[in-house]
Structures are given as structure tokens and as C-alpha cells.
Amino acid sequence: MQNNWSHHLHQLLGALAGCLLIGFLIGYPLPALTVGLIGYLTWSMVQSRRLYQWLSNPDVDRTPPQSVGLWGDLFDNLHKLHLKNRKTEEKLRTQINRVRESTNAMRDGVIMTDSEGTIEWWNGAAERLLGFREKTDLGQYIQNLIRSPDFKRYFYSKNYEEPLELNSPARPHIRLELQINLYGDNDRMIVAKDVTRLYQLEQMRRDFVSNVSHEMRTPLTVISGYLETLEDNADDLPPKWRRAVHTMSTQSSRMEALITDLILLSKIEIGEQAYDDHLNDVTGILEKIVHDAQALSGEQEHVIQLEITDHRWLRGDEGQLRSAFSNLIFNAVKYTPAGGTITVTWSADSAGGQLSVKDNGIGIDPIHIPRLTERFYRADPSRHQDTGGTGLGLAIVKHVLLNHDGKLDIRSRMGQGSEFICHFPANRLVQRKPEALTPNGNSFENGDPGASPNNNARPGATPDKVEPRG
Structure with a gap:
């Protein structure tokens, strides 16, 4: 390209030099040079007009204007560039069409929006699942078409680790799972899956359980009652029946515990259990559970330590929190060898509150950790036979934490013990306010009349260690 430009420049300078030479021969060098320059300028203007007319025609396949010199090369190069761009455009259009055809063949709905939620495109499945209409909905805000507060919060949260489930706005009998992915300049790609069948199966499972x-x-209560009566009068039974009655009573108690856990888990899952959102003294709750855990340990003589480094109160349902905390602490007692150490720690930082239950037992193989909160999942079934566990404790813990906007973190290594950490958000930690007296003499907490007073609260106290009682 540089060589062509130099060649054309030399041609121009040669032509001007020829005009100047002719001017010297006829005695008028400057007028001759001026005439040559005007002629070249006129020729360039004509070529520019031909270029403008050619570029204004959308038919880029038309043969370019014929010319010589610099303008001839310019026409040819522009024509080659147009053809190259045309091929690239056709190739991209073909790829886009293939992507659209493939997405239209998907059973899952796909919606493309900008950062504000303006709908730019959707596939056929999205039109069927969400009821979008091309003539009226293209360019609309998706928040106006999926009118759900949960979806609006999910869309703007930018926290898309977990999908959102809701009913279809166009077909309420269809249950959808929405997953948002960010791309480009905070643009969104929304994938909608029809999970109606799974939702119905899960609902049937919950109802069945x-x-x-x-x-x-x-009937189990009746059986347990009669077995308890027989045990109370074991001296009157033949010796060969005493062991049988004791075994039946033990297994009956185990079944009662299993049914109790199943009912509790079912109520928490489907929201039947009343949720009391009050302030709870975590210190008092943990002291009572640790006391019971020490009694459960009995002759195994576990060393159970309770460390409290934050005395703010936790907002939530006391019954559910007590159930979750006791499951973790009692599990540590059941699965830690005799004489082992169990450390229960309640602390807080800028992220929120944490309950840590740590033991120095045999640990858990990391391969089992992702499934530990599943119902009836047993990392070591033989250990459950010895301890009488129902396999539902960690499932209850997980659902209680979900109800309190928290999460469960499990850390364990074989031979190095295990640690279960309950994380609660900072907005659930509240400084206990001084109690005031009502006109009738009853005390209540300012801002939370339903919360019961507790003298164990010590706002601002220094970290301490509470030794287990009993």
C-alpha cells in the first residue's frame, strides 16, 4: 500500500513538473502550473462525485466506477472491503439464525434483557411459558410482565447463585424455576424451566410424610404406653419376656423420635408451624442445651465448653432455634468418642452472628459433606445404629436456618474432628434494650412487647467462658 501511494505521488509530481516545463517553453510557467493544478482538482472533484454516488447505492455488488491512478486503486480497494464485510455479515447472520433456531428448539425459556430489564429477545418456549406477545411485549420492562415482588428483588439483587421458583404469570398452574445470568454491561439472560412435575412430586412427598x-x-403412642406399663411391672413377667419387652420399648422410643422429627420437619417445610419473630437470649438458650448435653454424655464424660463473645440478642423463632442448636450439640455428643472435647461458641462480626459446634472426634469424609443435610442420609449407617439417630437432625437445622435467612457451613477432616457453623445475617442481631414498666406494672421490652425478659442478657460485657452446669 505504501509503495502504491509513493508511485501515485511520483506520478502527480511528474505531471506538475511537465506542466511547469511546458510553461517555461511557452514563456508562462506559473499560469501553466496553475492550469495543471486546476485540471487535477477538477478531475479529483469528478472522481469524488462518482465515489459518493457509488457509496450511496446500497447494492455493493455493483461494479465500482472505472478510473486510473490513485482513484482507480481507491475504487478497487473499497469494493474489495465491501465484499469482505458483506461475507462477514452473512456469516454472522447465519450464526445468529442458528443460535435462534437452537434456542427455539429448547424446552426451556430464554429471555434477553438489558441492565434495566428491557426485553430485547425471547425464544418460543418463553412465549409459551410466560405468555409473551411479540407485537406488544418487545421492548417492555420484564418486571411489568412478571409482576412478582420476589422476582423484582431477585432481578435487582445480582445474587443469582440460587434459582427462584414462582408460578407462571400467564399459566398459574405451571411452576417455573428462573435462573438469571449476567453478561455484557450488566445485561441479563433469564432461563425459565418448567418444574411443575418436580414441584408436584415434592408436594406429594411432603403430604405423604x-x-x-x-x-x-x-397407634405408636398406644403401643408405647402398654410397653411402658409392662416395663414398670417387669418383676411380674417371666424372665424370658423381660428382655423382649425392654427391646420393644427401646425401638418404640426410637420410632417416636423419628415420627416427632418427621412432623417437625414437615411443619417447618410447608410453613404450618407458627413462626414467632421475637428477640431471643442466645446465651440462655445455649446454657440450657449445654446442660442437657452434659447429662446426655453421662459416663462418657465429654468436656463440653461454652464460649460467648457477643451478648446481642437474635431475632427469630425460639422453638426452631432451640431445635437447630440442640440437634448440632447433641449430635456432637453422640458422635464424639468418650472423653472428647466439644466446644460451642457464639460470636459475631460485621457479617452477622455465628454459632460454632466443634469436636475432636473421628471426622467426616469430605465426600459426604455435600449430602449431610439430606433426609436420612447417613455417612456411616453403623454409627446411627449405635446412637439411635433418626437421620433428620441436619435436615431440620438446614430448614430452620433457611427460615432465619442463614446458612450452614460444615468443615471436617478424617481424624481431625468436625465443625458445624450456623451463620445468621447482621440484621437479626439486636442490642437488648432496657425494660420499661407499663401502667399496670407489667414489664415489656421496648419495641418487642412479645419478647420475654431475661436477666442473663449482659450488653457490652467482655468475652467470657461459661462452664457447663451439672
């Missing part, structure tokens, strides 16, 4: 558990409770 709940109904069966309730139906089994009554």
Missing part, C-alpha cells in the same frame, strides 16, 4: 407421620403417632 406429614399424613403418615400423624397417622402413625396414635
Whole structure:
């Protein structure tokens, strides 16, 4: 390209030099040079007009204007560039069409929006699942078409680790799972999956477990009552029946515990259990559970330590929190060898509150950790036979934490013990306010009349260690 430009420049200078030479020969060098320059300028203007007319025609396949010199090369190079761009455009258009055809063949809905939620494109499945209409909905805000507060919060949160489930705005009988992915300049790609069948199966499972558990409770209570009566009068039984009655009573108690956990888990899952959002003295709750855990340890003589480094109160349901905390601490007692050490720590930082239950037992193989919170999952079934565990404790803990905007973190290594950490958000930690007296003499907490007073609260106290009682 540089060589062509130098060649054309030399041609121009040669032509001007020829005009100047002719001017010298006829005695008018400057007028001759001026005439040559005007002629070249006129020729360039004509070529510019031809270029403008050619570029104004959208048919880029038309043969370019014929010319010589610099303008001839310019026409040819522009024509080659147009052809190259045309091929690239056709190739990109073909790829886009293939992507659209493939997405239209998907059973899952795909919606593309900008950062504000303006709908730019969707596939056929999205039109079927969400009821979008091309003539009226293209360019609309997706928040106006999916009118759900949960979806609006999910869309703007930019926290898309977990999908969102909701009913279809166009077909309420369809249950959708929405997953948002960020790309470009905070643009969104929304994938909508039809999970109606899975949702119905899960609902059937919950109903089945709940109904069966309730139906089994009554006959099991009768059986347990008669077995308890027989045990109280064991001296009157033949010796060969005493062991049988004791074994039946033990297994009956185990079944009762299993049914109780099933009913509790079912109520927490489907929201049947009343949720009391009050302030709870974590110190008092943990002291009582640790005391019970020491009694559960009995002759195994575990060393159970309770460390409190924050005395703010936790907002939530006391019954659910007590159930979750006791499951973690009692599990540590059951699965830690005799004489082992169990450390229960309640602390807080800028992220929120944490309950840590740490033991120095045999640990858990990391391969089992992702499934530990599943119902009835047993990392070591033989250990559950010895301890009488129901396999539902960690499932209850997980659902209680979900109800309190928290999460469970499990850390363990074989031979190095285990640590279970409950994380609670900072907005659930509240400084206990001084109690005031009502006109009738009853005390209540300012801002939370439903919370019961507790003298164990010590706002601002220094970190301490509470030794287990009993």
C-alpha cells in the first residue's frame, strides 16, 4: 500500500513538473502550473462525485466506477472491503439464525434483557411459558410482565447463585424455576424451566410424610404406653419376656423420635408451624442445651465448653432455634468418642452472628459433606445404629436456618474432628434494650412487647467462658 501511494505521488509530481516545463517553453510557467493544478482538482472533484454516488447505492455488488491512478486503486480497494464485510455479515447472520433456531428448539425459556430489564429477545418456549406477545411485549420492562415482588428483588439483587421458583404469570398452574445470568454491561439472560412435575412430586412427598407421620403417632403412642406399663411391672413377667419387652420399648422410643422429627420437619417445610419473630437470649438458650448435653454424655464424660463473645440478642423463632442448636450439640455428643472435647461458641462480626459446634472426634469424609443435610442420609449407617439417630437432625437445622435467612457451613477432616457453623445475617442481631414498666406494672421490652425478659442478657460485657452446669 505504501509503495502504491509513493508511485501515485511520483506520478502527480511528474505531471506538475511537465506542466511547469511546458510553461517555461511557452514563456508562462506559473499560469501553466496553475492550469495543471486546476485540471487535477477538477478531475479529483469528478472522481469524488462518482465515489459518493457509488457509496450511496446500497447494492455493493455493483461494479465500482472505472478510473486510473490513485482513484482507480481507491475504487478497487473499497469494493474489495465491501465484499469482505458483506461475507462477514452473512456469516454472522447465519450464526445468529442458528443460535435462534437452537434456542427455539429448547424446552426451556430464554429471555434477553438489558441492565434495566428491557426485553430485547425471547425464544418460543418463553412465549409459551410466560405468555409473551411479540407485537406488544418487545421492548417492555420484564418486571411489568412478571409482576412478582420476589422476582423484582431477585432481578435487582445480582445474587443469582440460587434459582427462584414462582408460578407462571400467564399459566398459574405451571411452576417455573428462573435462573438469571449476567453478561455484557450488566445485561441479563433469564432461563425459565418448567418444574411443575418436580414441584408436584415434592408436594406429594411432603403430604405423604406429614399424613403418615400423624397417622402413625396414635397407634405408636398406644403401643408405647402398654410397653411402658409392662416395663414398670417387669418383676411380674417371666424372665424370658423381660428382655423382649425392654427391646420393644427401646425401638418404640426410637420410632417416636423419628415420627416427632418427621412432623417437625414437615411443619417447618410447608410453613404450618407458627413462626414467632421475637428477640431471643442466645446465651440462655445455649446454657440450657449445654446442660442437657452434659447429662446426655453421662459416663462418657465429654468436656463440653461454652464460649460467648457477643451478648446481642437474635431475632427469630425460639422453638426452631432451640431445635437447630440442640440437634448440632447433641449430635456432637453422640458422635464424639468418650472423653472428647466439644466446644460451642457464639460470636459475631460485621457479617452477622455465628454459632460454632466443634469436636475432636473421628471426622467426616469430605465426600459426604455435600449430602449431610439430606433426609436420612447417613455417612456411616453403623454409627446411627449405635446412637439411635433418626437421620433428620441436619435436615431440620438446614430448614430452620433457611427460615432465619442463614446458612450452614460444615468443615471436617478424617481424624481431625468436625465443625458445624450456623451463620445468621447482621440484621437479626439486636442490642437488648432496657425494660420499661407499663401502667399496670407489667414489664415489656421496648419495641418487642412479645419478647420475654431475661436477666442473663449482659450488653457490652467482655468475652467470657461459661462452664457447663451439672
